[in-house]
Amino acid sequence: MAQFFQTGSDGSATSNFDAGTSGQTNSFFLPSVYSKKVLNFFRKASVVEAITNTDYAGEISAYGDSVKIIKEPVISVSDYTRNADTSATLLTDQEISLVVDSAKAFKFIVDDIESNMSHVNFKEIASSSAAYALKDAYDAAVLEKMFVGCSAATPNHILGADNATALGAGVFDGTGSVDLGQTGETDPLDLMARMARLLDEQNVPEEGRWFVAGPDFYEQLGQSGSKLLSVDFNAGQGSIRNGLVSSGKLRGFDMYKSNNIAATSNATGKVMAGHMSSTATANTILSTEVLRDPTSFGDIVRGLHVYGAKVLRDEALVSAFYKID
Numbered sequence: 413m414a415q416f417f418q419t420g421s422d423g424s425a426t427s428n429f430d431a432g433t434s435g436q437t438n439s440f441f442l443p444s445v446y447s448k449k450v451l452n453f454f455r456k457a458s459v460v461e462a463i464t465n466t467d468y469a470g471e472i473s474a475y476g477d478s479v480k481i482i483k484e485p486v487i488s489v490s491d492y493t494r495n496a497d498t499s500a501t502l503l504t505d506q507e508i509s510l511v512v513d514s515a516k517a518f519k520f521i522v523d524d525i526e527s528n529m530s531h532v533n534f535k536e537i538a539s540s541s542a543a544y545a546l547k548d549a550y551d552a553a554v555l556e557k558m559f560v561g562c563s564a565a566t567p568n569h570i571l572g573a574d575n576a577t578a579l580g581a582g583v584f585d586g587t588g589s590v591d592l593g594q595t596g597e598t599d600p601l602d603l604m605a606r607m608a609r610l611l612d613e614q615n616v617p618e619e620g621r622w623f624v625a626g627p628d629f630y631e632q633l634g635q636s637g638s639k640l641l642s643v644d645f646n647a648g649q650g651s652i653r654n655g656l657v658s659s660g661k662l663r664g665f666d667m668y669k670s671n672n673i674a675a676t677s678n679a680t681g682k683v684m685a686g687h688m689s690s691t692a693t694a695n696t697i698l699s700t701e702v703l704r705d706p707t708s709f710g711d712i713v714r715g716l717h718v719y720g721a722k723v724l725r726d727e728a729l730v731s732a733f734y735k736i737d
Contacts, residue, residue, distance in 0.1 A: 512720035518542035519714035561723030571732035589679035623665035690728035695719030
């Protein structure tokens with residue numbers, strides 16, 4: 413696209429030449445190149461679908477749907493004595509309901525002038541932005557539900573508390589938050605080791621374990637004496653893909669970074685570890701439609717995203733509040 417008219421010094425808006433210039437046909441022809449690429453905003457990495465059980469996503473079709481999940485029965489084993497009767501375990505079909513009880517929507521209008529004269533496809537760009545915004549809200553909501561779903565008693569899988577007071581070095585239980593750091597404080601690796609131990613004690617499988625934290629925790633972890641998060645440890649790849657920080661495991665966890673962890677009230681932040689079987693999620697874009705706007709010359713584009721999440725095994729989640737001085 414090019415602009416053929418140059419405003420002259422006399423204020424003329426339609427002359428291609430300055431009033432004091434002559435004999436220079438098209439000398440003020442100024443081509444303007446408009447890029448068809450759009451400067452996208454930075455997008456947060458999505459991690460929920462990587463750390464939860466999404467097997468039930470294909471079974472929902474509307475807001476309010478419920479997915480009935482049958483729990484595996486627990487079979488008792490008893491000693492056997494010759495010629496003696498054996499006791500039987502009665503099978504139960506205990507079920508848990510995963511309810512699609514959350515919905516988010518987007519709606520925007522693309523004016524006909526923008527559609528006909530723009531050098532970029534506004535409808536496509538805005539739809540992509542809306543899809544990201546829905547995913548971002550979904551991540552934040554599910555992560556918070558998982559934090560709330562951590563077992564607080566029998567077993568207690570919440571380390572520290574949302575308190576500004578720091579616990580002593582190597583101390584994980586109490587009314588204060590875990591004091592992260594190096595000398596005289598708790599090494600982040602030690603916190604992860606304790607979280608792994610708590611999962612071990614509940615017979616949580618090692619395959620499928622994950623750990624998610626914010627950038628400030630990873631800054632502390634990078635300062636750890638082991639330097640396990642160096643580029644060398646990450647198989648020479650310093651980038652983060654879908655929140656995955658490293659290509660290898662650390663303390664048995666797949667490592668994820670997220671900016672969607674809800675802020676704490678008094679502690680610096682909180683982290684969570686768990687197993688993929690701990691939480692079930694189901695989400696779908698229920699509908700996306702385009703219709704004419706009755707009050708303007710443009711198209712309305714709108715979409716509806718529905719989702720649900722359910723903590724199935726609270727003993728397979730561990731959370732911790734931490735403080736960084």
